[in-house]
Amino acid sequence: MKYSPAKPPLTGETLATLTARLQERGEPGFRARQILDWVYKKRARTWDDMTNLPKPLRGWLDDTFELMPATLVLNRQSEDVTDKLLLELGDRALIETVIIRVPQEGVGLEHSRKTICISTQVGCAMGCVFCASGLAGLKRDLNAGEIVAQLLQVCYREDARTPRARTELASFDNIVVMGMGEPLANYDAVIRALTIVNAEWGLGFGARRITLSTSGLVPKILKLADEPLGLRLAISLHGATDEVREQIMPVNKAFPLAKLLPAIRAFSEKHGRMVTLEFILIEDVNDSLEQAEKLRDIALDLHAHVNLIPYNTVEGLPWKRPSITRQERFAEILRRARVSVTLRREKGHDIDAACGQLRLKTEQTRASA
Ligand code: SF4
Known part of the structure; x- marks a missing residue:
């Protein structure tokens, strides 16, 4: 499961680890900051862009680190507001990063708010x-470097589309850690990456604008509650009873609601913030009025926000999205009880926006080539 690249990515280094590496070779302490400044604030794309570094140091950096461990291989833009980046890593593995634009009145789509979903x-x-x-x-x-690289790739792309006077600013407004993978199953790399994203010497991006979403790994939720970073938490609930949840999420066997819900409460009490419950609505699986009532009770009990997401069909899978009337009826039960709820209007259906589909199709094409 582990991949050891020939050269570690620079984007996985913290100020402390990079300083230590540089000091080992007798470089002054300030060099690490200079280098990270080139990467995150000035968006250097090559070592030679780092013009205030001595040439021998640039040569050593080139021999020692991969500057950018992810290459953009495909950029699919939807007809609505979602863009998907397909990135290739050093071992040819593919990952997806999605840019979701939130239209705002009087503001063109290019300048609208952007949420980035990372894998x-x-x-x-x-x-x-x-x-x-x-x-x-x-x-x-x-x-960690591959996780951070996704955000830099978005910055490169967004900086080119809407040049900003100050590139030291991140080119987006929110990050959601909800792409491919279970983030808490890759805990250390995710925390290291988000620390780099948050640090003033890194992307300088506020932790309160980062939401991590988990399928419900209870011990790791409790561990996350103790992290000083202060991330927001979302739970992929998708079933309001064990019976329904277990049918669609095997993780529920190890961590049923009796264990999961107290962990969510512990997190939200510790951080004093509302947790979001994600609930993908799937026809005849979890869209009954009984499920809506149970979800309402859970949300009220946890003072949680509920995000209802009508299912995005996946080729080869039998699940369907409920009708709009059924979606609205479900949402209405929560609204009537004054639960904070959003019913997501779909974004990016035409670019296989359902998590993982673009990668899957590209891998299938590669296999048959
Ligand atoms: S929804 Fe998909 S990516 Fe998320 S935890 Fe489940 S299988 Fe993994």
């Missing part, structure tokens, strides 16, 4: 039956 693993072992990412199982974990 944390190649494939996924959790086996949720409705999900394209899990179809071929888990190939491997991403390392």
Whole structure:
């Protein structure tokens, strides 16, 4: 499951680890900051762009680190507001990163708010039956540098589309760790990556604008509650009873609601923030009024926000999205009880926006080539 690249990615280094490496070779302490400044603030794309570094140091950096461990191989733009980047890693593994634009009145789409959805693993072992990412199982974990690289690739692309006077700013407004993979199953790399994203010497991106989504690995949720980073948490609930959840999410066997719900409560009490419950609505699986009532009770009990997501069909899987009337009836039960709820209007259906589908199709094409 582990991938050891010939050269570690620079994007996986923290200020402390890079300083230590540089000091080992007798470089002054300030060099690490200079280098990270080139990477995150000035968006250097080659070592030679780092013009205030001595040439021998640039040569050593080139021999020692991979500057960018992910290459953009495909950029699919939907007719609505979602773009998907397909990135290739050093071992030819493919991952997806999605840019979701939130239209705002009086502002062109290019300048609208952007949420970036990043992946944390190649494939996924959790086996949720409705999900394209899990179809071929888990190939491997991403390392911290590969996770950070996805955001830099978005910055490169967004900077080119809408040049900003100050490139030191991240080119997006929110990050959701909800792409391919179960982030808490790759805990250390994810925390290291988000620390780099958050640090002032890194992307300088506020932790309160980062939401990590998990299928419900209870011990790791409790561990996350103790992290000083202060991320937001979302839970892929998708079933309001064990019976329904277990049918579609195998993780529920190890961590049923009796264990999961207290862990969510512990996290939200510790951080004083509302947790989001993600609920993909699938026809005749979890869209009954009884499920809506149970979900309402859970949300009220946890003071949680509910995000209802009508299912995105996945080729080869039998699940369907409920009609709009059924979606609205479900949402209405929560609204009537004053639960904070959003019913997501779909984005990106025409570019296989359901997590993992673009990668799956590209891998199938590669295999048959
Ligand atoms: S929904 Fe998330 S946790 Fe479940 S299989 Fe897909 S990527 Fe993994």
